[in-house]
């Protein structure tokens with residue numbers, strides 16, 4: 305007998321607890337993400353678009369399709385990642401970055417390791433410009449994510465005006481162009497700033513990351529929370545190996561690495577240096 309998810313009457317396509325468990329397993333294997341039990345409705349609402357687009361008849365059929373068509377894995381991942389972000393999210397980190405840049409000569413590279421739709425790496429680029437007083441610096445900013453859709457959005461650097469509402473007027477004027485005509489209501493990051501950021505698709509689970517050394521600063525915020533503790537420890541170890549002794553690691557607000565004092569030491573609120 306099929307084990308139906310409780311509110312299945314509401315579902316246009318058949319969706320069972322077994323499907324949910326399978327989705328969790330596949331997603332975890334591909335990305336390291338652990339979905340909580342409470343995410344069953346979210347999974348349905350996100351996968352249903354693919355089921356419709358492919359004219360399939362159930363979530364189970366879609367999962368068979370994913371298994372048989374390797375190219376669908378990317379759509380599966382894109383559908384299930386959570387990409388919430390904003391310009392200057394956790395603003396205090398950008399002040400820490402500016403201070404770090406002012407106090408540390410010779411910074412070569414900053415890696416933003418789960419950059420989503422680009423607001424975070426562009427906030428990093430703005431902070432670099434503000435700290436060094438110019439766009440053409442020798443600092444390379446690498447922004448990466450596993451999700452190919454968000455990387456496309458990030459490269460375009462086009463956002464709804466409301467996304468920059470909280471920025472001060474001079475920042476808006478210096479770093480964004482307002483759209484006109486059919487682009488009214490949107491802003492675009494100025495080309496000088498776009499050129500400072502190189503976008504790359506990187507799955508943090510991959511055994512090799514295509515990033516040159518040295519990496520002086522790593523922003524890896526609000527992605528470790530999706531991984532289990534063992535994986536967090538393994539990733540943190542690998543990332544910290546990229547940093548010099550005086551490097552800076554910036555974590556998200558709910559990522560507390562006090563368990564990992566053998567890897568990092570806190571230098572401020574959710575900011576760390578190699579231990």
Ligand SMILES: C[S@@+](CC[C@H](N)C(=O)[O-])C[C@H]1O[C@@H](n2cnc3c(N)ncnc32)[C@H](O)[C@@H]1O
Nearest residue numbers: 335385388389418420450451507508525526527
């Ligand atoms: C909640 S967003 C955080 C965005 C940004 N760092 C911030 O704090 O505003 C999490 C991002 O991590 C990405 N992600 C999830 N698993 C990943 C993995 N295994 N490798 C790389 N990126 C991953 C998702 O695609 C998503 O864009």
